[in-house]
Amino acid sequence: MPKKKSNGSDQLSRVVADARRHMQEREKTYREKALKLFPHVCGRCGREFSGKQLRELTVHHRDHNHDNNPPDGSNWELLCIYCHDNEHGRLEVAESYDNSRSTRETSESDFSQRPFAALEALLKSKTDGGPEGK
DSSP, X not given: OHHHHHHHHHHHHHHHHHHHHHHHHHHHHHHHHHHHHSOSBOTTTOOBOOGXXXXXXXXXXXXXOTTOOOTTOTTEXXXXXXXXXXXXXXXXXXXXXXHHHHHHHHXXXXXXXXXXXXXXXXXXXXXXXXTTTO
């Protein structure tokens, strides 16, 4: 039985290694093109990069589709690692807000208890001069 476990983990390790290698190969192609097309400046903070610091400059896909790599670079933007993380963080927050809002809209109508349901009637009776309004 231990052989099956190691075979499964070996296969998983190969799959992960292949996926990482594929990602790095793909990244190299569009990153190299983007670095040739654009000045080595972060598109958000304006910081300039050269030499060893050039590794901190990343390619951001404007439509967030890493397979959309037009040769003219129209879907790319060079961002420093900090601005790139910030950009993706903003996207995650926006998506989470949209998801929570749609969940809230559907769940608000599902409440079985309405503690303030009679409040409108009470307030109306006070303004109409009802027994409590006198």
